[in-house]
Amino acid sequence: MLFSKDIVVKTESNKMVEITLTASGDYKDPFNEVELDAIFTDPSGKQLKVPAFWDGGKVWKIRYASPLEGTHSFTTACSKNEDNGLNNVKGKVEIKKYKGTNPLLQRGAVRIADDKRHFAYGDGTPFFWMGDTWWMGLTKRLVWPDDVKKLADDRIKKGFNVVQIVAGLYPDMPAFDPRGENEAGFPWEADYAGIRPAYFDAADKKIMYLAEQGITPCIVGAWGYHLPWLGVDKMKQHWRYLIARWGALPVVWCAAGEITMPFYLSQTKDADREWLKTEWTNVIRYMKETDPFKRTVTAHPSRTARESLTDPALLDFDMHQSGHGSGPAKQSALALEGWRTQPVMPVMSGESRYEALAIPKPLPAEAPRGAFWAHTVNSGLAGHTYGANGIWQLNGIDKPYGNSPGGNNWGITPWNEAMQLPGSAQIGAARKLIESIPGWNSFQPQPEMITQWSAKDTAVLAVTAGNQSALAYLPSPGTITITLPVSDQQYKAFWFNPITVIREKEFAITTDASGKFAATSPEAKQDWVLVLTKN
Template sequence: GEQEWRVRFSPRMVGEYACRTECSDRSNPSLHDQRGILVVQPYEGNRPLAKHGPLRASASGHHLEHVDGTPFFALADLWWLGASRRLSWPEGFQRLTADRVAKGFNVVQLIAGLPCDMPAFDERAANEAGHPWEEGYARVNPAFFDMLDLRIQWLVRSGVVPCIYGAFGYHLLWMGVERMKQHWRYLVARYGAYPVLWCLAGCVPMPYYLSQDRDRDAEQIRSGWAEVASYLRRIDPYGHPALMQPLPFQLPLDEEASSRLLDVYLLHTGAARAGRQGRAMSHVREIVARQPRKPVLGGESGFEGLGGCTADDHRFGFWAFVLSGVVGYTYSAAGIWQFNNEGDLFGPSAYGITQSNTLWMDACHLPGSRHVGLGRRLLERYPWWRFESHPEWVEPHADDADPTNPYAAGIPGQVRVIYLPRPALPTPWGKPVTVVGLEPGATYRGFFFDPKEGAEYDVGPISGCSCWAMPAPPLLQDWVLVLEQVGAS
């Protein structure tokens, strides 16, 4: 801003790079035709994002990976207003980052100043330097992004991938397509050199909450964001993966545009609570099966502590999604997305309802965040990127008729992971669970994994059978059963 110009550059190869500036005012010798040499040397530290590089979709379309080929399982936390002063810098932001890193999160989703649940230029969205745009969208406010720089840099230094939302979708109606393109051009120029994910917009094509013509607004939002998505693909020199949050159980754009313009599908299922799991899992299977194949990430799926959503729901969402072909999961908690502070509650959303008064520093200790982190750590003990869903490995198994039956996935002849959403009651109170299709002559080591505490309970070697009747787990709760092949006769 003002008389200071900066460029961020993130090369993929070591060596010398010549640089030269071009200015629209060619008569300005301070800006036009400035030349220099950049010397890029190998990185020798241990920060994972610097060591392995930014993300891309794998060649198979199955999962995300770093540019050096290292698979990346995305465990995200939802911080809608994480760019605002509601999460103080540096104390609050660094404290929450440390908590999430310790629990196993490696992605944070936050909005670049044009957020949900409020009109444009609401003071609750401002950071220490104001809003990202001046009133009337006359021009960008670089000072806002100076403060966002500090937050983005801290996430990257901490090993966390920033998933930057350009806006909540309805802001496009106020800004217009051309201003939104300018907004995204600025984001690419400012943050493209970092290992980021681009989420073009949230809840597309949802109109503003108080819209007077919802059908017309939804159509304008959908078509406008398709144009912005096409523009982003043209201008991002780094080719960061692009995604877009849809409304629940939908694609954000039409079938053709979603396939052509998005690199990753982001699910929006609402909370998969008791009685609602069937619709969520049917949608998961539908999106995972789309061709050409693209990585599928679990997105917004209910906020722990809001509307009856619990840690149980997030454990179900994590394990049922992942064992059905999803390669990442987003956790969210009431009190964190809006960052309630003592003496400074977020208050009512635009539609007049206050969602939660839970303080974010209390919400960060809700148990679901720890449970999903335990899940990621268990998965990463195995080559999870080679996992495929195998419902036929267990009887009974989940289907549309009963989505609370077990889920199974893994690698034939190597490892099987089975999630048991319901307490496994012995007969006559419950149905026996049978692992089927075991390879002839194979020997497995089996253990129950407690998805709440991370403890393991050995069930001994399993061999000499193609079908194995699962014993009762130690407690009446949900469990993960793991079978590791350890030998063959």
């Protein structure tokens, strides 16, 4: 911790550093009375206005990170000009090259790839979004450190690299429901008079652990229906606080969950939806203006993020909620709609079919697996987020989460049992397969190239740039005929079993003079994945 005005801090590229300041003045309501920023000048001469956050008492903190090596100088600017502990404090951050193994620090935070269809690390290295859903992961039902490390380590081993997690203003409950508390209580005072730093001090431990392990925290600021309770101005304060706390970490921002969905018991839902659409758009605009690190921004919708804003161009990518009750045909149709919608941006499903979700019968592994493949292939294989009932709401080991405000109960599977559901291993392993395919980060959906399919369900196909590779998902066994725009071309091919996650039946394919070929899957009554790569 640093309290001197002659501040010199050393760190490594992309690695967050923290600078602590102590106010000289006494304030009755520091959170609302004082606004503090640090104006950084990086080695290229670019200036960044970095918001600071109040951490209780007289303590304020600045968090900063940059991929640029060299000297980063700063001067603070405080709304209380006379406070010599906060205002006009000068210093510098010396940054050297990061020498560790964390890919988020080696390569930089996740951004949109140059093709505007996929994701990449900051340095341009392709990134496949393989997300897991921990909506209520900051509550005390997921105990720090043992529970967090156990769940995170399991997800890392299975191939997950993103966690979607809500910053205290949760779904499936009213405001200030005791189920939303963490070890320090709630994120806001009961009357929304101010933020509670102790809540975020506890949350820091979990968010920072995820980032330290190479998992990108996709931080959801609030569930959408909290906006009328806080009001727009306080929601902007909430987001400024999140940006100040966590923006220097390699995070992705999700403005809100089910962003235009009214509270479950609302009597004015149509009017609420329109108001939420307008005002959340304003909040997102504020987020993008406030964040100096320009982290990637999206929104979690009831259907698509694009249609949830009055200005969809504010989004960096289009997150979908593709339907807990929707089979592969509907999943793939929504994905293709997203691919074809303007403005161009990556498309992925951030919520599809939660494994073991009781609607009313628990969904088996084939439901989230089918949703993954159908939506992901038809949206260009940018990524997907899996969800398990029991983990999204963090059912306690001894005490289930309980009922929603409307009386629904989605199931009582404890999180530590839900962690072992087979779908997580099947879907997590799919990332390894996809990333092994040459040119995978240039996949585009090509449904029109499927010229015949023997079953009654919907098969999907994606092809890479230059027709180097192709991937088809078959929801059931059968024969698929595909016409590629290359004649007499030899391909190496294999069938991938998405249940056992192993390759089966390797063979060769040669397209005919019109580019056509046919392939018949193994006979087992299940879904199959066909992969082709040019010789």
